[in-house]
Amino acid sequence: MKIFLIGMMGSGKSTLGEMVSNILSIPFIDIDNEIEKSENMKIKDIFEKKGEKYFRVIESSYLEKLTQKNGPFVVSTGGGIILNSKNRYLLHNENTFYLKVSPNELKKRVHLENRPLLKNNRDNIIEIYQQRKELYEEFETIDITNLNEWESVAKIIYKLNIEKDLEVSSSFQNVRIQSNALKHIPDNNIIFLSEKVNQLYGSFFPQKKLILPNGEKTKDISYVLKAYEYLLENNVSRSDTLIGIGGGTITDFSGFVGTTYKRGMNFSFYPTTLLGQIDASIGGKNGIDFKRYKNVVGTINLPNKVIIDPISLLSLEDKLFLEGLIEGFKMCLIAGGDFYNFFKDNLELLLKRNLDKLSWFIKRSVEEKLRIVEKDFNDTGLRSSLNLGHTFGHAFEAITGISHGLSVGWGLIKEVEYFKEKNYLQKNYYLEIIELLEKLLPENIRKIQTNSKEMIHYIANDKKIGERKKIKMPILNSPGNVIIKEIDISEFFEIL
Numbered sequence: 001m002k003i004f005l006i007g008m009m010g011s012g013k014s015t016l017g018e019m020v021s022n023i024l025s026i027p028f029i030d031i032d033n034e035i036e037k038s039e040n041m042k043i044k045d046i047f048e049k050k051g052e053k054y055f056r057v058i059e060s061s062y063l064e065k066l067t068q069k070n071g072p073f074v075v076s077t078g079g080g081i082i083l084n085s086k087n088r089y090l091l092h093n094e095n096t097f098y099l100k101v102s103p104n105e106l107k108k109r110v111h112l113e114n115r116p117l118l119k120n121n122r123d124n125i126i127e128i129y130q131q132r133k134e135l136y137e138e139f140e141t142i143d144i145t146n147l148n149e150w151e152s153v154a155k156i157i158y159k160l161n162i163e164k165d166l167e168v169s170s171s172f173q174n175v176r177i178q179s180n181a182l183k184h185i186p187d188n189n190i191i192f193l194s195e196k197v198n199q200l201y202g203s204f205f206p207q208k209k210l211i212l213p214n215g216e217k218t219k220d221i222s223y224v225l226k227a228y229e230y231l232l233e234n235n236v237s238r239s240d241t242l243i244g245i246g247g248g249t250i251t252d253f254s255g256f257v258g259t260t261y262k263r264g265m266n267f268s269f270y271p272t273t274l275l276g277q278i279d280a281s282i283g284g285k286n287g288i289d290f291k292r293y294k295n296v297v298g299t300i301n302l303p304n305k306v307i308i309d310p311i312s313l314l315s316l317e318d319k320l321f322l323e324g325l326i327e328g329f330k331m332c333l334i335a336g337g338d339f340y341n342f343f344k345d346n347l348e349l350l351l352k353r354n355l356d357k358l359s360w361f362i363k364r365s366v367e368e369k370l371r372i373v374e375k376d377f378n379d380t381g382l383r384s385s386l387n388l389g390h391t392f393g394h395a396f397e398a399i400t401g402i403s404h405g406l407s408v409g410w411g412l413i414k415e416v417e418y419f420k421e422k423n424y425l426q427k428n429y430y431l432e433i434i435e436l437l438e439k440l441l442p443e444n445i446r447k448i449q450t451n452s453k454e455m456i457h458y459i460a461n462d463k464k465i466g467e468r469k470k471i472k473m474p475i476l477n478s479p480g481n482v483i484i485k486e487i488d489i490s491e492f493f494e495i496l
């Protein structure tokens with residue numbers, strides 16, 4: 001596949017081109033950079049010393065060579081490339097996308113440095129935009145004016161119609177990983193989704209939908225009542241299918257409504273956050289919050305299908321993406337073996353959201369969670385190994401108010417420190433795990449110091465252990481070897 005990005009200076013072609021290259025594991029070529037390298041001069045200097053005409057001739061010859069070259073690769077072109085009719089002709093025969101940004105936004109984004117046509121005045125960009133607008137709009141247009149980089153890159157990748165499936169091996173829950181699945185949702189279903197997901201992807205599914213607030217707010221009884229009303233108003237029957245599209249809040253909520261409406265209707269999930277894909281949509285726990293208690297009202301019931309579209313993860317904000325990776329890393333520690341090694345070898349690519357690596361990471365995380373859930377569907381014991389990192393993480397979350405996923409990351413760091421101190425975990429594993437967690441967790445979170453007394457008080461109350469002072473906790477002996485052990489919480493004083 002060859003991809004050409006065109007658009008005004010400042011629209012982000014180079015940054016987005018490089019992101020696309022990392023996501024698809026294909027080379028990235030920036031024509032302006034190539035010209036600077038071959039001329040050994042900045043663009044501004046080429047314009048000044050040799051003139052714009054000279055630059056345009058070299059630019060066109062680069063483009064021509066690239067159109068003749070075999071792919072795959074992604075190319076970022078210079079803003080003025082479309083001024084030449086032969087260039088436009090060549091680009092029309094390729095996968096070319098115009099990254100459209102409104103002139104006022106461009107004025108804010110563009111740097112004056114190395115932009116000879118702006119002549120040190122940002123206002124000139126408006127005139128250049130007006131002159132080129134119609135030529136750009138001859139091409140497939142992606143309006144990224146109000147989108148951040150990750151949201152923009154998601155729009156580009158969805159335009160490529162990548163069709164890739166990955167099998168999740170489980171006879172217990174029906175889960176498929178299918179790139180582009182969001183674009184193929186059957187149109188005779190009722191959809192529940194969050195505002196953000198609707199804003200980004202709502203145009204893919206024009207069918208009837210109930211748009212719910214972003215985040216935890218949705219998991220409230222008032223929205224459950226609204227959902228029942230919505231289903232009744234639309235004459236939804238038990239044999240219809242309710243589809244939840246969104247993060248863990250939407251899948252928890254849709255599963256709960258789907259299980260209780262008319263004593264249970266068909267429901268499926270299209271989870272769109274990493275946490276939703278590897279955790280919340282897997283294992284059948286559905287529910288809502290009540291009063292101050294999280295997930296206190298709920299059901300255990302598997303959805304008919306879970307269809308995971310890894311491309312949707314590209315638009316996640318960094319924090320949410322990291323939270324999912326941390327939860328998945330916990331799953332790697334529990335699984336050990338090939339999954340742990342894969343994570344160690346591919347963390348850099350995972351952080352760059354490489355789609356092949358992400359799909360494999362999702363597959364293995366899901367399989368690992370299903371392996372555990374299958375043995376303990378009703379949550380009577382074994383599932384508690386999934387609480388690795390959560391004993392300290394929950395207390396940290398409650399005390400600092402920092403989000404769940406990041407708190408679990410902090411909890412994992414402190415727990416592995418404890419396991420090493422007590423000789424449960426060998427030092428070489430400890431060092432390896434800490435190195436990985438340092439890449440996953442932002443430094444400002446890692447460095448937060450807690451008050452031991454407050455933490456231990458919280459842990460004792462949370463687990464309702466009263467005077468006994470002992471809690472059951474998952475202990476990591478090595479990646480792939482987690483045991484549940486009774487621990488005297490006074491041991492935590494040295495660590496927390």
Ligand SMILES: NC(=O)c1ccc[n+]([C@@H]2O[C@H](COP(=O)([O-])OP(=O)(O)OC[C@H]3O[C@@H](n4cnc5c(N)ncnc54)[C@H](O)[C@@H]3O)[C@@H](O)[C@H]2O)c1
Nearest residue numbers: 194196214215247248249272273275279280285312315316
């Ligand atoms: N049922 C279970 O076993 C289980 C397990 C773990 C977590 N959970 C639940 O999951 C919930 C947390 O889920 P979450 O972390 O996915 O948060 P979330 O569902 O609140 O989503 C976070 C934000 O991301 C937005 N979003 C969703 N998909 C997006 C996308 N593709 N691009 C950009 N933005 C997107 C959402 O609109 C929301 O604003 C909690 O309520 C937790 O209790 C349940």
